[in-house]
Structures are given as structure tokens and as C-alpha cells.
Amino acid sequence: MAADPAPARGGLLRALYLLLAVYAVLVPAATALIAWLGVQGIVSPWVGLVALGGPLLLLTAATVLFARHRLARPLGEILERIEAIAGGQLEGTVAVERGDEMGRVKRALNELAAYLVVAREARVDRHFLQRVIDAMPEALVVLDARGVIELHNRHFAGLLGIDGPLIGRHVDTLVRNQPPGWATRVLRSGGVDNVEVDFGLAPGPTVTLLTSSAYLATDEGDAERTVLVARDTRAVAGLMNQLRQANAGLEESRQFFQNLFDAMEDPITVLAPDGEVMQANRAARAVFGRDVVGRRCYRAFRMRDGVCDGCPALQTYASRKSVSVEHRVFGNAITRISTYPLLGKNGEVRAIINHKRDVTKERQLEDLKANFLAAVSHELRTPLTSLKGFNKLNLRRLVRFVQPSLEAAPHKVRVAFGKVLEDMQVMDSEAERLGRLVNDVLDLSKLEAGKLTLAMGEVDARALVQGGIVATAALWRAKGLRVDARVPDGCPPGWGDADRLSQVLVNLLSNAIKFTEDGHIAAEVTVHDDVLRFTVRDTGKGIAPDDLGTVFEKFRQVDGEGGSQIMKGTGLGLPICKELIRLHDGRIWVESTVGEGSAFHFTIPRADVLDDLERSIRAGPSIIGL
Amino acid sequence: MSKRILIVDDENYIRLLLHRTLEELELEGVEIHFAEDGVVGLEKARALRPELMLLDVMMPRMDGIQVCRAVRRDPDLVGTHVVILTAKGTAPELAPDEAPHEYLTKPFDPDQIIARAAEVLGIDLDFEI
Numbered sequence: 001m002a003a004d005p006a007p008a009r010g011g012l013l014r015a016l017y018l019l020l021a022v023y024a025v026l027v028p029a030a031t032a033l034i035a036w037l038g039v040q041g042i043v044s045p046w047v048g049l050v051a052l053g054g055p056l057l058l059l060t061a062a063t064v065l066f067a068r069h070r071l072a073r074p075l076g077e078i079l080e081r082i083e084a085i086a087g088g089q090l091e092g093t094v095a096v097e098r099g100d101e102m103g104r105v106k107r108a109l110n111e112l113a114a115y116l117v118v119a120r121e122a123r124v125d126r127h128f129l130q131r132v133i134d135a136m137p138e139a140l141v142v143l144d145a146r147g148v149i150e151l152h153n154r155h156f157a158g159l160l161g162i163d164g165p166l167i168g169r170h171v172d173t174l175v176r177n178q179p180p181g182w183a184t185r186v187l188r189s190g191g192v193d194n195v196e197v198d199f200g201l202a203p204g205p206t207v208t209l210l211t212s213s214a215y216l217a218t219d220e221g222d223a224e225r226t227v228l229v230a231r232d233t234r235a236v237a238g239l240m241n242q243l244r245q246a247n248a249g250l251e252e253s254r255q256f257f258q259n260l261f262d263a264m265e266d267p268i269t270v271l272a273p274d275g276e277v278m279q280a281n282r283a284a285r286a287v288f289g290r291d292v293v294g295r296r297c298y299r300a301f302r303m304r305d306g307v308c309d310g311c312p313a314l315q316t317y318a319s320r321k322s323v324s325v326e327h328r329v330f331g332n333a334i335t336r337i338s339t340y341p342l343l344g345k346n347g348e349v350r351a352i353i354n355h356k357r358d359v360t361k362e363r364q365l366e367d368l369k370a371n372f373l374a375a376v377s378h379e380l381r382t383p384l385t386s387l388k389g390f391n392k393l394n395l396r397r398l399v400r401f402v403q404p405s406l407e408a409a410p411h412k413v414r415v416a417f418g419k420v421l422e423d424m425q426v427m428d429s430e431a432e433r434l435g436r437l438v439n440d441v442l443d444l445s446k447l448e449a450g451k452l453t454l455a456m457g458e459v460d461a462r463a464l465v466q467g468g469i470v471a472t473a474a475l476w477r478a479k480g481l482r483v484d485a486r487v488p489d490g491c492p493p494g495w496g497d498a499d500r501l502s503q504v505l506v507n508l509l510s511n512a513i514k515f516t517e518d519g520h521i522a523a524e525v526t527v528h529d530d531v532l533r534f535t536v537r538d539t540g541k542g543i544a545p546d547d548l549g550t551v552f553e554k555f556r557q558v559d560g561e562g563g564s565q566i567m568k569g570t571g572l573g574l575p576i577c578k579e580l581i582r583l584h585d586g587r588i589w590v591e592s593t594v595g596e597g598s599a600f601h602f603t604i605p606r607a608d609v610l611d612d613l614e615r616s617i618r619a620g621p622s623i624i625g626l
Numbered sequence: 627m628s629k630r631i632l633i634v635d636d637e638n639y640i641r642l643l644l645h646r647t648l649e650e651l652e653l654e655g656v657e658i659h660f661a662e663d664g665v666v667g668l669e670k671a672r673a674l675r676p677e678l679m680l681l682d683v684m685m686p687r688m689d690g691i692q693v694c695r696a697v698r699r700d701p702d703l704v705g706t707h708v709v710i711l712t713a714k715g716t717a718p719e720l721a722p723d724e725a726p727h728e729y730l731t732k733p734f735d736p737d738q739i740i741a742r743a744a745e746v747l748g749i750d751l752d753f754e755i
Binding site: 378381382383384385386388389390392393396431432435 | 732733736
């Protein structure tokens, strides 16, 4: 609080001194005058007493009034205010009327009250601060510039096993394992990070605290302080231990997968979407060079493979599907590159696994198998052709030349002749069946060996269905059945091999006709989002639920004894259909209720929703979608 | 000059079967000749200039496909109708000027063979098939 610029220095005292001086002069002088007048007998002593006493009385009265007004009243106000302050009533002031001593006392009193208000607020702030830092889960200490503790929280004292405050102690007296002057160095260095420091106050326990410090500058920049934050390492140790274990587990797992990765005989690399080689296993490093990681794929692979034409990684990136491509390199060697997408959370391609495999031997074996099968089937077919052909010739000779001459023969001979003809018909149909079986076996082994090349193109669903119905006309006419075609107008084209799809449809229709005695058969096409669905529906005997799962398995045809359907096929028709539809990236399945009929469904992609890339992936003989 | 059929097959019984099948044509004056492999078949084709040639595919020395190509490219043999007897689904793709006139699949139906042969040779058979 600013002092009065011109205090009436000693104004009240001077007035008092003046009064006393007046008394000191006037009272002896008046007394002497009265005594002299009385001795001279000029005036009677009483008169003199009265004449002098009156003014003196007036003077005294004036003095008393002055004292009351200028001393007693302000003093009373001051006392009253002091009592109020003592009672905690800090707000309010006393009126300062004069610049005299009383005024100065009052002013000082007001300043004191104001200071006490500030001090009280400061105490409240500090209390709040203390509560805040006490609430912290970590130990906190504030050191002044010399390293003396200015402030700390309860947790700090608690960690040291001390109840009371540590304020005023030098921090060096609490630190055990640090060289002398540690605190000063911390203060000067401006801060430390996670240093393990042993704290303890003899004879209390020693605790190791993970200590960090921060420099705390004040506004004025004069009083520097340091804040220490300490964590109990026992608590931290648990966490650290968990972290170490997790890290160890992670490292073990990483090592395991690295070993696994390296143990693969084939070169495997992981490519980033931009083609950079992110990882390579031992075989890949051996083939592409030790420095393959970090290089671009076309640099890393090209010199050895020439794989950029129809790059499977690019196709995988674009289609998010696995792609497999085979290349003939160095004469007869065949390499297969398979790529698999590694998808992120949102389905984006984050990386591509690139797997290179030498499939020369596999392909040679497959060729061998295919050649073997072709040879075997040729060898089987030749005698079969002879059997069937000679049987047919004999039948014709018997009918044309022998039968007419038997008209006059005995009944027994004619009956026997009729039986011979019947039995030869059986031989013919059985030879026919054997021929189909040979064909089916050959077809299926080709399919399974991946040797069958589909001639992919747009397929007209209506033409396919009508073609199938025409192809089976002999069968359904013979049984007096009707086959309906149900294809929606404006049906989009499918994507497939028309001949092979026709084979599937004819097979399904033949089955339907075979197992339907009366009622009708329908060949339907329905259009779905990405696919066309073909359905062959019959009102035949149906298939027992137990057999539904196995109708597409090889040689697992449902036999007549089971009561549902009698097949006189090879048992390979449906497995072949399944393989063919699988090659079309489609699905084949059956729904059936015994006594009501069956519905065989299969799907093929819609040609109008495929883009060029997908067409190319689904078309080429060397590129097979996995 | 009588009409000629050349049967080229390495299997004895298939040749016999085809002969038996077609023997009725011999009554109509058709000559039936045989060759047991592709090389002999081609030689005989060039020597005989048959109207109809029935060719097996899998034969030693020279297969039916090679014989077919050679015959179809031979200007002297433009009058030869080439039929390849093949198993189902094993017919290779051939350029139009090298391809046979038709394929017949094994196992074949004798009635079908004789009907086709009679049609190609322009002979009316005296019986109903």
C-alpha cells in the first residue's frame, strides 16, 4: 500500500506540545501575577483567582475537547477494527480523515487487513495445491534452487515411511546411492529422465524410485525450482516384467515364424503394394540375392524370371484374390508363381505374398499321367469298339438274314432266337455304358489334373437351356415327359465354356429324366447380382437326406436298394459336373424332398459384371483362380 | 473305274470290323483297301486316290492327324473324303484346310459308318437302316 506522499509529520504531537507549552507558561505567570496583585493589595486574592481561573478553565475545557476529538475517537475506531480483524473479519476499512498519526495508524491498519486477505487466499491456494499433489498416484517433490524441499506430496513421505512433512530438508540428505551433490547436478542439468534413485531417511526403509525431474522457472526467473516425479520401481517392475515377458513372447513368436518362413523350400517373398520386397525367406535370398529385401520386385525378379508380363502380384492387387501363373523358363523348367493378398482391416491389400515354385516335376508327372490315361483309354476303347461293333454286326445279320428263315422253325427255336437277340441288345447297351465310363474316367482325370482347358466366352443362357432340352429329347420323349425352359427375357449372358456348360446341363437333365416317371421337368435360369443360376427341377422320386451330401462324390451314386433312385450311369456324371462348375468359379448344389422331386442348381459368373481383368484371370489356361 | 475306300488302322480287329461293316458295299463294286500304319496309309492313298479314307488317330510311325494333313494338302487327293475315327474329346484343333471332312467317334455304330460311306460314295443301299 502506497504511503501518504506528505504525511502531517507529528501534527497531533505538535498540537499537544503547544498546549503543554501554553500551560507551562500561562499557569506560573498567572499564579505569579495573582500572588503579586494580592501582596500589593490591588486586587483581592479572590477576584484575581476568579479573573485568572476563568480563562484557565476555558483553556482546560478546550484541551479536553481536543483530546477527545483527535485522540480517543480514532483510537476507538482503531481498536474496533483490530478486534474485527482478530475475529476473522478481514473485509472492510477504517475511514482515514486526517494525515496525522492516527490517520497513519488507520492507513497501516487497512493495509494490514488487505495483506491478510491476500495471505488467506494464498493459504487457500497452497492448500488446494497440496491436495492436488497429494491426490497424485506418484511421488512429487519440489526443490528450491539450493536443493531444499519446498513442497512434497503425502505419497512421497509415505514411500519413505515418514508421517510428517519433509519441507526444509536438503534432498541430498534423503538420497542414498547417488554421489554427493546429486541434487545440484540435477538442478543444473535441467532435468533427468527415469533414473533409478534410492531414497530413504535413516532409520527408515530405502526405496528405489524411478525418478524424473523437470525444471520449473518462475515468472520473474529469479527463483528456480525443480520438480521431481518419482515412481515406485516395485510397481513399475511388475509392469516392466510383463512388458519383458510380452516382448520375449513376441520375439519367440517372431523367431518361430522366421524359422518357419526360412524352412520353406520354395522362395517366398512379401511385397508391399508398390512392389517393394518387404521380406524374403532363406530360399528367396538364395535365389534372388542377399540384398533382395528393399528392392523393387521387377528389379529383384526380372533378370531371373521375366515375370512382368501378366504379373500375378498386380492381378492380386487389383482383384484382391489369389492368382497363380506358370512360366516356362530355361528350356523345359516350369515355374509357378502364386500370389496371395494380405488384407487390412478395411479389406485393402496391405501386402502380397509371392510364392515361387518349380513345378517341372509335377507337370512332368501330370503329363505322364495324362499320357498314361490317354493310352489306357485308347487301349480300352479299341477292344470295346470291336466288341460293340461285331455285336452290332451280328445283330444286324441275325435280324436281316436269319430271322426271316426262322418263320417256319419250331416255336422253341424262335423263342431261343428272340432271347439271343435280347441278350445281344443287353451286350450292346452294356458296351455303350463301358464306353461312357471310360470317357468319364478320362474326363475326370483331366479335370483333376487341371489339364482341361476351358474356352471361356459369353454364353447365351437361353441357347444353352434349349440346346440341353434338344439334346435330351430322345430320353424325355421315350418316357412321355415334358421339359419346360424358363429363361427370363433380357437375361444377361453368362461367362463360361458353352460346350462344357452344355455337358453339365445335359447331365442334370438326363438324371432328372431318368428318375422321373411322370410329372414334368423344368430347366430354369434366374439372374442374381453376380451370377446366373441354372436350376433343373424334376418331380421324381427325390433323394434321401442322408444321400444329399454324397451325390457329388466319385462313385458314390445313390443305389436302387436305398429306395430313392436307381442310377444306371457311371457314377461319375455329377463329380464331373462339380469339377466343371468349380472351374467356372461357380457353385453346384442340390435340394430334394423324397417323393416330391429334386432341384439341382449351379451358378456361373455373369459376363456383364466382369471387368477385363477378371475375364483374363478366369480365362487363360495358365492362369487358374485358386 | 470302281470306287475305293481306304481304311487306315493299326488294329487288326478294327480293320476287320470296318471291312465287315462295309463289305456290303463291295457288292456294289466298291474296292476296300487297308493300311496298318500312317506311312503305308499315305503311300496307298497317293497310289489309289480313294474316294473315302477312314483314319485312326493313334498309330505307330505316323499318326492319323499327320496323314490327314498330308492328304488334305496334296492337290492330287482333293477328291478324297477324309473321316477321322477318334475317341470322344480327343480331337485336336486343326486349321480348316488341314482338318478332316468329318469326325466319327469310337466306339462307332456300324450302321452309321455304312450310311455315311454310302452317302459319300453316292451309292443307294438296298436295305433300310
